[in-house]
Amino acid sequence: MSVTSCFKLMNYTLVKMGYCLCFGRKKEMKLRSDDDRERKPSLIPTVSNLSEVNAVGSKTNRGPSVELPVSTDVSQANNARTFTYRELATATNNFREESFIGEGGFGPVHKGKIESTGEVVAVKGLDKTGFQGDKEFLVEILMLSLLHHPNLVNLIGYCAEGDKRLLVYEFMPLGSLEYHLHDLTPDMIPLDWNTRMKIAVGAANGLDFLHNQADPPVIYRDLKSSNILLGEGFHPKLSDFGLAKFGPAEERSHISTRVMGTQGYCAPEYAGTGRLTMRSDIFSFGVVLLELITGRRALDSSRGSGKHSLVDWARPMLKDRKNLVQLADPHLKGQFLEPVFCKAVEVASMCLRESPSSRPAMSDVVLALNYLTSQQYDPNATKENYAVGERDRRISARGQINESRLDFEGSENTPKETRMLNKGLERERAVAEAKMWGEAWRDKRRQSSKSDDDNLNR
Numbered sequence: 001m002s003v004t005s006c007f008k009l010m011n012y013t014l015v016k017m018g019y020c021l022c023f024g025r026k027k028e029m030k031l032r033s034d035d036d037r038e039r040k041p042s043l044i045p046t047v048s049n050l051s052e053v054n055a056v057g058s059k060t061n062r063g064p065s066v067e068l069p070v071s072t073d074v075s076q077a078n079n080a081r082t083f084t085y086r087e088l089a090t091a092t093n094n095f096r097e098e099s100f101i102g103e104g105g106f107g108p109v110h111k112g113k114i115e116s117t118g119e120v121v122a123v124k125g126l127d128k129t130g131f132q133g134d135k136e137f138l139v140e141i142l143m144l145s146l147l148h149h150p151n152l153v154n155l156i157g158y159c160a161e162g163d164k165r166l167l168v169y170e171f172m173p174l175g176s177l178e179y180h181l182h183d184l185t186p187d188m189i190p191l192d193w194n195t196r197m198k199i200a201v202g203a204a205n206g207l208d209f210l211h212n213q214a215d216p217p218v219i220y221r222d223l224k225s226s227n228i229l230l231g232e233g234f235h236p237k238l239s240d241f242g243l244a245k246f247g248p249a250e251e252r253s254h255i256s257t258r259v260m261g262t263q264g265y266c267a268p269e270y271a272g273t274g275r276l277t278m279r280s281d282i283f284s285f286g287v288v289l290l291e292l293i294t295g296r297r298a299l300d301s302s303r304g305s306g307k308h309s310l311v312d313w314a315r316p317m318l319k320d321r322k323n324l325v326q327l328a329d330p331h332l333k334g335q336f337l338e339p340v341f342c343k344a345v346e347v348a349s350m351c352l353r354e355s356p357s358s359r360p361a362m363s364d365v366v367l368a369l370n371y372l373t374s375q376q377y378d379p380n381a382t383k384e385n386y387a388v389g390e391r392d393r394r395i396s397a398r399g400q401i402n403e404s405r406l407d408f409e410g411s412e413n414t415p416k417e418t419r420m421l422n423k424g425l426e427r428e429r430a431v432a433e434a435k436m437w438g439e440a441w442r443d444k445r446r447q448s449s450k451s452d453d454d455n456l457n458r
Contacts, residue, residue, distance in 0.1 A: 080145045081157030085164045106132050126165035136242030137165045143241040151206030153239040174230035190331035193377050195234050196292040201369040202236035203228050208362040211278050217247035223284035224265045264298030279356035286351025295329030318349045340375045
């Protein structure tokens with residue numbers, strides 16, 4: 001069953017539920033912050049179990065009726081299992097406080113164990129007073145049932161019994177990235193640099209899959225540190241697809257939609273106009289990468305007026321290329337390769353550009369991060385191991401060597417070093433450097449040309 005067919009089936013189901021496809025049931029919603037969510041009326045319409053939805057034609061005020069070429073129900077089409085409410089109540093010990101593990105935009109999450117299979121799962125229930133509802137519930141089921149990737153969380157099943165709306169996922173034992181960055185307890189060890197880069201490239205791979213491999217492509221629309229879940233070995237997976245949208249058709253540059261997402265992560269052009277593109281996700285990724293680099297929250301009212309946003313706080317320092325290290329999370333204690341750190345900051349800066357068209361594609365970000373991740377920091381290495389790289393970094397800072405001649409570590413490749421690199425890494429380095437840093441050079445040229453034109457017009 002194709003993604004498009006399932007999306008049509010979802011639209012039909014929403015119509016049957018009384019949800020108008022053109023105007024929706026809910027009022028226009030403002031951009032929310034993590035701790036200040038827009039509330040909706042608590043009245044939730046009763047809908048039939050999803051397994052009872054069959055493919056029939058329906059008529060909407062968008063145009064003529066559409067015959068859905070589907071002869072199977074949702075659960076059969078996407079292999080998602082249906083659970084009874086009793087099964088999930090038993091699995092979570094009746095949703096008691098000791099099984100509670102967190103809460104997101106959709107609602108509270110409880111850890112449980114399916115009695116019939118012994119599977120350890122995470123059960124997410126819809127908060128009837130929250131901002132999400134039946135539409136997001138269906139989108140989540142269809143998206144995660146049809147899209148499979150090592151960096152996307154696995155949906156096991158759902159419950160739509162009566163007015164109950166619950167989603168059942170694989171359990172991610174290490175929790176969210178937000179927890180490990182911003183909610184450290186005294187007994188927790190802060191994430192080291194190598195682990196942070198591993199998480200960054202994993203999240204980038206998941207987003208690259210949605211943008212460039214899914215058919216049709218998907219705009220995630222809610223990338224943030226709390227939606228990146230961590231499995232064994234800090235393997236990252238994107239979660240919470242209730243706000244995801246299919247990308248624009250080839251002849252269109254964007255889709256227009258009401259603004260949804262989380263303050264501090266939303267791209268400025270989307271927050272201001274409602275015009276959503278793949279590059280909106282890339283801005284959000286830049287914010288997450290900046291969180292990994294700085295250890296600071298995307299939105300923090302304690303930072304003072306005009307700097308509540310992490311991006312606003314960091315922008316002046318992002319322009320000071322000689323002192324990028326001042327952005328480093330104090331928890332890192334300087335345990336990273338400084339040239340690699342600075343290149344990671346540059347990648348984040350490119351993703352956070354004001355103009356969507358000047359942001360790199362996700363595939364280019366993946367190439368750059370793959371190479372940076374390959375440059376592991378070794379805390380046991382002696383200073384002599386990094387002496388050449390540090391010398392060349394200082395020379396580069398003085399502008400005596402062109403940046404394009406340097407690799408990601410800031411040192412010029414010697415024949416011996418070149419032989420040590422395998423062909424795969426060398427290609428990744430070359431392509432990433434050419435695309436990412438070449439783009440930075442072009443951007444500087446455009447700015448210089450614009451400045452010259454302005455001077456001529458005076």
